[in-house]
Structures are given as structure tokens and as C-alpha cells.
């Protein structure tokens with residue numbers, strides 16, 4: 238038997254996704270390796286968010302499997318699914334912060350749920366540490382309404398990191414951010430991956446993020462309803478088919494992407 242740490246943290250095997258009788262994608266096959274930054278990309282409506290929902294066990298496959306560290310979400314009961322979900326952190330597009338709580342309380346709430354044995358002072362200290370990790374040292378007592386969009390994303394990231402996840406899922410990190418905040422967030426995600434050794438799975442269509450920090454990416458196509466390519470973004474740009482090249486060389490980032 239292979240050792241647990243030799244198994245890819247995420248394996249997608251012959252996955253079909255559907256809403257009722259409406260097929261969204263089929264025949265998806267890929268593995269995400271430990272410590273890699275993996276991007277799910279593709280045009281609007283191709284099924285990126287739907288795939289993310291499958292990877293975090295919120296939606297059951299119409300066919301095929303999603304294995305997290307070798308375990309199938311849907312082979313067990315609700316309780317075993319929840320245990321699996323504890324191994325990862327999720328940053329949704331909205332950041333999902335509670336507006337009536339300070340940043341420290343927002344992070345503390347998650348730590349408290351996962352580690353009920355800790356004392357309140359220990360929880361608050363740990364929450365302050367997580368905020369410092371994302372560059373928000375000293376902002377513990379601020380409310381979400383008092384900070385910028387970029388800082389909200391960072392606080393959301395601190396929440397996702399609250400439970401020392403082995404895998405971090407991030408949905409459209411750049412949504413609603415200006416290019417500089419977006420670049421800073423990308424750099425933070427890269428630094429966190431390097432320091433924590435976590436595996437990062439990101440949904441994004443932002444070329445600077447894709448070329449700046451992704452090790453590999455999967456490209457979903459809405460028309461054929463399947464993955465058209467899998468690989469390092471630069472390789473895909475150089476050797477992918479016309480749809481892929483068109484997607485990866487949009488707008489003003491075209492020059493930047495191919496030259497960097």
C-alpha cells in the first residue's frame with residue numbers, strides 16, 4: 238500500500254458534473270500535487286465554481302470521483318465528509334467576514350469551533366498570529382467596514398488559515414480588487430504556500446495571477462464540456478490549441494505574459 242503522504246492531495250477521476258439533467262462538464266481527470274499552486278481557468282460559465290464546489294465536497298459528482306488525500310467525499314456519511322473538510326481552508330469571493338465582529342473575533346470564531354479545548358485568551362492570541370501572517374498585525378480590533386477591499390481579502394485568508402489547513406481553496410481572489418492590491422494578494426498567496434507548504438487551488442481568469450503564481454492549470458471549455466488542457470501556463474500558451482492561446486493572450490497583458 239502507498240504511504241498517505243505519497244498520494245496526491247487531490248485526485249479528480251473521470252468526473253462529470255451536472256445540475257439535474259444539465260451536464261456542465263464531463264471526463265475531468267487530473268491530480269493536484271502537494272505544495273503546488275493549481276489554477277482552474279476557463280471562460281465565463283464553463284463550470285469553474287461548480288468544480289470548486291465538487292473539490293470541497295459541497296456538491297456530489299454526477300459520475301466519477303474526487304479523492305482528498307486518498308479519500309472519497311461521497312463514500313462515507315456526512316460526519317466523515319465534515320472530517321475531511323476540516324483539512325482545508327476556503328476563501329470565498331466575498332471574503333465572508335462577519336460585519337458585526339472585529340477581525341480578531343472573525344478569526345477566533347473559526348479557531349474556537351475547531352479547537353474548543355483552547356482558552357479564550359489562547360484563541361485570541363492565535364487569531365492575532367494568523368492576522369499577522371497575512372500582514373494585518375495591529376488590526377485585530379478593526380471591523381470589516383473599517384478596512385479596504387484588499388485587507389478584507391487578507392482577513393478572509395487569515396480565517397481560512399485559522400485551522401492550519403493542508404489545502405487552501407481560493408475563489409477568484411482578485412475579484413473587486415485594483416491591480417496593485419491584486420498583485421499584493423498574489424504575492425501573499427505565494428509566500429504562504431512557500432512558508433506553510435500548503436497546496437493551493439485557485440479559481441481565476443486573471444492573467445497576471447495565472448502567469449505570476451500558478452504552477453499548473455486546468456482549462457475547462459464550455460462548448461465541448463470538458464478539460465481542453467492541463468499544464469504549466471507558459472507551456473499552454475506556447476503549445477495549447479487556438480482557444481487556449483486566445484484565452485491566455487487577452488488584452489494588454491498579452492505582451493507581459495509572453496515576455497516574462
Ligand SMILES: Nc1ncnc2c1ncn2[C@@H]1O[C@H](COP(=O)(O)OP(=O)(O)OP(=O)(O)O)[C@@H](O)[C@H]1O
Nearest residue numbers: 256259261279280281282283284285286287288442
Ligand atoms: N445552482 C445551479 N443550478 C443550475 N445551474 C447552475 C447552478 N449554478 C451554476 N449553474 C450553471 O452552471 C454553469 C456553470 O456555472 P459556474 O458558476 O460553475 O461557471 P463559472 O465558470 O464559475 O462561471 P463564471 O466565470 O461566470 O463565474 C453555468 O451555465 C451556470 O448557469
